[in-house]
Amino acid sequence: MNNNILKSADLKQTKKRNLILSVLEAAPTALTVEEIAEIASKDIKMNLSTIYRALNALVDKNIVIKTLYQDGKTYFEINNHKHRHSLICSMCNKKVNIDICPLEPIEENLAEKTGYTITGHNLEIYGICPDCIKHLPSDEDEK
Structure with missing residues (x-):
């Protein structure tokens, strides 16, 4: 599924983007960057800055939703429209x-x-x- 999402959004398919999308797809609720990093690190080690860049690209293409909660943290989740x-x-x-x-x-x-x-x-x-x-x-x- 990730292949089609990235391709239709004209985004390059990378292992890291695919992993981030897989983590978000499997999550029952929205996740912070730190939570995404913790889950993803079981497969690939990524810097938080890498995750932020990937998420921002996915948000820009309307693949991922970015929400600021009352706790002051930013949460991300798949945009299932x-x-x-x-x-x-x-x-x-x-x-x-x-x-x-x-x-x-x-x-x-x-x-x-x-x-x-x-x-x-x-x-x-x-x-x-x-x-x-x-x-x-x-x-x-x-x-």
Whole structure:
């Protein structure tokens, strides 16, 4: 699959780009550059600067999506040209993908009214996961 993606985007196929794409395709959620490097290093040793350059080329060609989270870190994931929804813990940054889509009616309405062909959307909802809630002081602790 990587061969076709890179070829259709007029990008040179390299072992490192293929590996980065494979890592992102296998990941259940978006990854930081450091996480990509850690996983990829099992096969090929790469400098972070190499990974950044490869990712920037993939982002420029709309193959990979780059997102800045509330934690100040940049995350990368394959652009499957579908909409995606995530629930993100604002304490530990754990990310859970959401399967339901409350935006489909809005998307259809926008397409009808504007003439756009909508190719995707992103929705990120922030909260506190159950594990982090356990570690927060309760109201009773303050009494």
